[in-house]
Amino acid sequence: MKTLRIATRKSPLALWQSEHVADRLRAAHPGLTVELVPMSTRGDEVLDRSLAAIGGKGLFLKELELAMLRGDADCAVHSLKDVPMELEPGFMLPAILTRADYADAFVSNHFANIAALPEGARVGTSSLRRQAQLRALRPDLRLADLRGNVNTRLAKLDAGEYDAIVLACAGLQRLGFDDRIRDRLQAPHWLPAPAQGAVAIECRDDDVATRALCARLDDADTRTCAEAERAMNRALHGSCHVPVAAFARLQAGQLHLAGLVGSASDGVIVRAQGEGAGHAPEVLGRDVAAQLLAQGAGELIAASH
Numbered sequence: 001m002k003t004l005r006i007a008t009r010k011s012p013l014a015l016w017q018s019e020h021v022a023d024r025l026r027a028a029h030p031g032l033t034v035e036l037v038p039m040s041t042r043g044d045e046v047l048d049r050s051l052a053a054i055g056g057k058g059l060f061l062k063e064l065e066l067a068m069l070r071g072d073a074d075c076a077v078h079s080l081k082d083v084p085m086e087l088e089p090g091f092m093l094p095a096i097l098t099r100a101d102y103a104d105a106f107v108s109n110h111f112a113n114i115a116a117l118p119e120g121a122r123v124g125t126s127s128l129r130r131q132a133q134l135r136a137l138r139p140d141l142r143l144a145d146l147r148g149n150v151n152t153r154l155a156k157l158d159a160g161e162y163d164a165i166v167l168a169c170a171g172l173q174r175l176g177f178d179d180r181i182r183d184r185l186q187a188p189h190w191l192p193a194p195a196q197g198a199v200a201i202e203c204r205d206d207d208v209a210t211r212a213l214c215a216r217l218d219d220a221d222t223r224t225c226a227e228a229e230r231a232m233n234r235a236l237h238g239s240c241h242v243p244v245a246a247f248a249r250l251q252a253g254q255l256h257l258a259g260l261v262g263s264a265s266d267g268v269i270v271r272a273q274g275e276g277a278g279h280a281p282e283v284l285g286r287d288v289a290a291q292l293l294a295q296g297a298g299e300l301i302a303a304s305h
């Protein structure tokens with residue numbers, strides 16, 4: 001193969017991530033030409049409406065997958081946290097890149113952290129996972145919907161629509177907004193979305209040439225952690241549109257996974273954690289999910305739909 005074409009969404013974050021993957025592929029394979037194929041997806045067209053309400057799952061992936069099936073692109077680059085727990089048949093992830101900052105960011109022009117917010121402050125986030133964790137800490141806050149890409153969300157904060165917003169550190173850092181992060185919301189107290197901060201490449205199962213080229217960018221430890229987090233979410237029948245959070249880390253071959261399920265409406269949260277062998281992330285993910293289900297996580301997830 002001489003040219004590899006990467007299908008990508010057109011948001012600034014998606015373009016950054018795809019350019020990054022393109023650069024890494026060029027460095028790994030001197031002589032290979034790598035091109036981006038920017039496309040709009042249904043997910044982008046409806047960003048201002050509730051993704052969950054219009055059947056959110058995989059909306060950002062579909063058009064990119066169709067391009068790969070047509071042969072207009074060889075692979076696609078995604079934020080792994082936006083990739084459905086079950087891939088479309090015929091597709092696989094030949095590479096999961098080394099995870100960047102996993103944490104959520106507290107961003108505000110007036111306040112240093114969640115505890116410093118005045119009574120009844122308005123906080124913008126459309127993520128049920130972030131809403132549930134905010135409610136649990138501060139039942140008095142007024143949570144408001146906040147949609148759009150990272151740049152749009154910051155502009156809405158600056159326009160005074162919110163006292164603070166919560167979004168992913170990784171997205172802010174990639175777009176050069178590190179200085180907007182007032183506080184990093186960290187594990188084990190505050191948990192991110194499953195696989196937050198990790199970028200993945202998707203390609204067709206049967207495209208062995210693309211698989212081989214992309215596999216050079218795979219980070220085994222990130223894949224192991226992401227598999228544990230995603231296996232937990234899968235066992236809960238979760239997606240990126242439910243109040244489910246998970247964070248795994250590997251230490252000397254030992255895998256540790258913490259997970260939670262919450263309610264965005266009343267701030268109820270159930271938590272579980274476990275440890276297991278680094279070579280069996282799915283077993284650990286299912287184990288932590290079973291602990292959560294035993295504490296009523298199923299009802300919390302059903303109530304969020």
Ligand SMILES: NCc1[nH]cc(CCC(=O)O)c1CC(=O)O
Pocket residue numbers: 079080081082150166167168169170171195196197198199
């Ligand atoms: N849901 C949108 C989305 N998908 C990936 C990221 C950031 C990058 C990442 O988490 O890997 C974001 C923005 C956000 O949640 O603030």
